[in-house]
Amino acid sequence: RTVYVNGRFLPYEEASIPIMDRGFLFADGIYEVSAVLGGRLVDNEAHLARLDRSLGAIGIRNPHDAAGWTRLQEELIARNGLTEGGVYLQVTRGVAERDFAFPPAGVEPTVVMFTQAKTIANNPLADRGATVVSVEDLRWKRRDIKSVALLAQVLAKQQAAEAGAAEAWMHEDGFVTEGGSSTAFIITEDGRIVTRPLSTAILPGITRRAVLRLAEEAGLTIEERPFSLEEAFAAAEAFFTSASAFVMPVIEIDGRRIGGGQPGPLTRRLRGLYLEMAAA
Numbered sequence: 677r678t679v680y681v682n683g684r685f686l687p688y689e690e691a692s693i694p695i696m697d698r699g700f701l702f703a704d705g706i707y708e709v710s711a712v713l714g715g716r717l718v719d720n721e722a723h724l725a726r727l728d729r730s731l732g733a734i735g736i737r738n739p740h741d742a743a744g745w746t747r748l749q750e751e752l753i754a755r756n757g758l759t760e761g762g763v764y765l766q767v768t769r770g771v772a773e774r775d776f777a778f779p780p781a782g783v784e785p786t787v788v789m790f791t792q793a794k795t796i797a798n799n800p801l802a803d804r805g806a807t808v809v810s811v812e813d814l815r816w817k818r819r820d821i822k823s824v825a826l827l828a829q830v831l832a833k834q835q836a837a838e839a840g841a842a843e844a845w846m847h848e849d850g851f852v853t854e855g856g857s858s859t860a861f862i863i864t865e866d867g868r869i870v871t872r873p874l875s876t877a878i879l880p881g882i883t884r885r886a887v888l889r890l891a892e893e894a895g896l897t898i899e900e901r902p903f904s905l906e907e908a909f910a911a912a913e914a915f916f917t918s919a920s921a922f923v924m925p926v927i928e929i930d931g932r933r934i935g936g937g938q939p940g941p942l943t944r945r946l947r948g949l950y951l952e953m954a955a956a
């Protein structure tokens with residue numbers, strides 16, 4: 677397995693990061709995950725644009741332009757012979773003596789990349805449908821930044837894992853914010869696709885954006901508005917989206933069956949449209 681650290685491709689076993697890295701000490705960094713299907717990156721330009729925005733929001737210089745990132749990602753995919761899965765990349769504020777304020781000028785960001793093989797297109801869970809549990813959203817107020825500070829999501833997704841569920845849907849004031857690592861959607865009885873509008877309360881999902889575009893092109897009705905847990909329990913269909921799951925049907929939330937406990941027809945259609953787009 678070959679990984680990338682600060683300008684070098686090297687075996688995973690030989691890769692290491694100094695203990696004073698601010699990513700390790702403060703979670704002072706940003707990450708991105710782009711899907712790989714058929715050996716090719718999916719919607720990667722949008723992921724790199726979000727990376728640039730996240731880095732800018734916390735004042736870390738983006739060490740590469742989009743073309744530079746793409747070259748590194750493609751080389752890593754080739755070196756690992758990856759056909760399906762994801763490329764993880766992380767940029768931290770670098771290595772410096774531990775002090776909360778930014779390090780002195782000249783400290784360079786730390787860049788780490790690795791690939792993970794995963795079955796996304798023919799994931800059997802997408803045929804069965806996933807179960808979800810709701811958990812309180814304990815995160816900070818800038819969830820639009822894709823920060824590596826993921827403790828709230830670690831705890832949320834551990835709760836889901838212990839309940840045998842595939843994802844945690846986080847909620848705040850009775851309304852669903854998003855999944856632990858995904859965007860949450862429901863579909864109403866009359867076929868309207870509902871998802872929370874973009875704000876600092878959620879991460880602007882790249883898969884969310886693509887799915888909304890595909891839904892619109894297919895003439896489906898979209899409502900960008902917050903929805904409550906109660907509304908989700910009563911929804912005709914539900915699903916979540918992410919680069920590592922694409923469109924994942926939800927058949928149960930907190931033990932309550934959604935849409936008869938089967939992946940819904942509109943959800944399956946959206947998954948099909950997304951897969952077509954991703955494979956094109």
Ligand code: PLP
Nearest residue numbers: 857858859879881882883918919
């Ligand atoms: N929301 C959160 C909190 C996430 O961590 C993720 C992905 O990891 C998403 C949404 C989905 O984003 P994307 O579709 O860009 O993978």
